[in-house]
Amino acid sequence: MAMDHRSVSAERGTLVSLWGLLGMFIVKGSVGWLTGSKALLADACHSAADCAHTLTSYLGMRKARLNPNAAGSPRQQPEVAAAIVLSAILFVAGIEMGVSSIRTVASGADKAPGVGAVVVIAVGIGVREGLVRYRRNSDSRFGIRGDRAGDNRSDIFASLTALVGTSGAVVGDMYDMPFLFVLDPAAGLVISVFVIRMGYRMTSGVVRSSKPNGMDDSDTQTLIEAVQIIDGVVAVDEVKAREHGHYVILDVSIRVNPRISVFEGQDVAHRVRRILTKRFLHVIDVNVKVQPYDAGYPYKSNHQQEELSSLLQ
16 A cells, blocks of 8 residues: 555656646747747746656556556557657757747847746746745655656756846846847857757667666676565566666565465565665665575575575475
């Protein structure tokens, strides 16, 4: 039950972020189009990129929870197909915004966006920070590590860039300094680079997920050693990881004493799930496949030699 709560909590936090980012994209895009702000339109594209990344994470987590034993190639998984399509759209949108901003900078901006663009960007920064804090608090209540050390906050940098660009252009309009109008499309050009980078990250994520095991060898060995020392586990066949945003779902295949009952085998599997989710906070769920130990294969074991001898007799 605790692991179900962890999975549901992770899904809920991701879903709230998804709807929040979708709303920000719609508002920013609409106001950016009405005010003619290149920076705000580019920031809307970046919010769309965050929304796309969150969507693929949510689809992956939900599928893993509802159908944990589902197998198939990555191309048969809806979250991977969505990531491929969305990453292509982000590439095109980022390039288009960059080209449009370059043309405006080259030809010279003749007007500044309205004050509404500045207000929307400032409010968007507050909303985004609220979503991040909500997700972290929701995860921490269930012992889930919400952010990894390698993550960054490109969203806040993109929004701050847009805020500086639009604010500078508005100040130029207020004090009759038209040369400052160029700050808005210049900010749009910088943010378009962030959007293209997000598209690249999503594409590379699809490539990693297409591999049988997305973890490094050292991480895999650490997990195998953690499973091997669990009482009742005779051997570990394999450990595979499926990454969904900040979270990881493990598929573990273990060998147990062939003389124990099915109920006892399920108890060992539950013990493996509980220990792995507690020891590795970014692991929100573990799917354990239990098979009887085969003496004809040289598996490693955490049992004592005398226990193995009695087992194989």
